[in-house]
Amino acid sequence: MTFRNEASSLRVLDKWRKQCIEWCYARYEDGKFGDQKYLDEWPLLYDNTHILEHPGGGVAPWNLDSYRLFTGSNSIKGTVHKTGSEFDLVFYHFQYVKFLQNKTFDIGWYHISSLNKKILYRPYLLKIEEIETKLQTVYSDYHRTITSFNTDGFKNKMKVGFKKIFGYNIINT
Numbered sequence: 826m827t828f829r830n831e832a833s834s835l836r837v838l839d840k841w842r843k844q845c846i847e848w849c850y851a852r853y854e855d856g857k858f859g860d861q862k863y864l865d866e867w868p869l870l871y872d873n874t875h876i877l878e879h880p881g882g883g884v885a886p887w888n889l890d891s892y893r894l895f896t897g898s899n900s901i902k903g904t905v906h907k908t909g910s911e912f913d914l915v916f917y918h919f920q921y922v923k924f925l926q927n928k929t930f931d932i933g934w935y936h937i938s939s940l941n942k943k944i945l946y947r948p949y950l951l952k953i954e955e956i957e958t959k960l961q962t963v964y965s966d967y968h969r970t971i972t973s974f975n976t977d978g979f980k981n982k983m984k985v986g987f988k989k990i991f992g993y994n995i996i997n998t
Contacts, residue, residue, distance in 0.1 A: 931995055
């Protein structure tokens with residue numbers, strides 16, 4: 826998301842900030858979901874809103890199965906399954922990436938194919954590792970925040986057990 830540094834854009838951003846402070850949870854409730862459902866009203870309320878329609882902008886774990894990604898000469902390309910149209914990947918939403926111990930990452934619950942892990946996640950996570958190493962070298966007090974699996978409640982214990990036993994969406998760099 827980008828906002829121009831002008832009064833009309835900053836008003837939108839300020840309203841969104843206030844909405845998110847008031848209510849922002851990872852569940853659907855009263856037409857809201859996290860910080861995202863607030864955006865649905867923007868095209869109706871604000872004439873300075875532009876919705877990106879490029880298929881390579883906004884590829885994410887929840888819609889990744891709609892595309893076939895492949896590497897181009899110096900980029901990642903894709904095709905839309907329904908139309909077969911080709912596009913350049915503009916950006917990918919690395920949602921839910923969590924740092925675990927020993928250069929290990931949890932990349933969430935969506936099905937991510939081995940090919941997409943290789944094309945998207947592996948280079949991204951290796952770059953994160955490279956940057957982390959530089960930060961630790963330059964700043965002696967820098968330490969990575971490690972996520973521990975949430976094991977509160979029976980449901981979460983079952984999910985964590987599944988992930989640990991089967992290595993589901995756990996990537997080692």
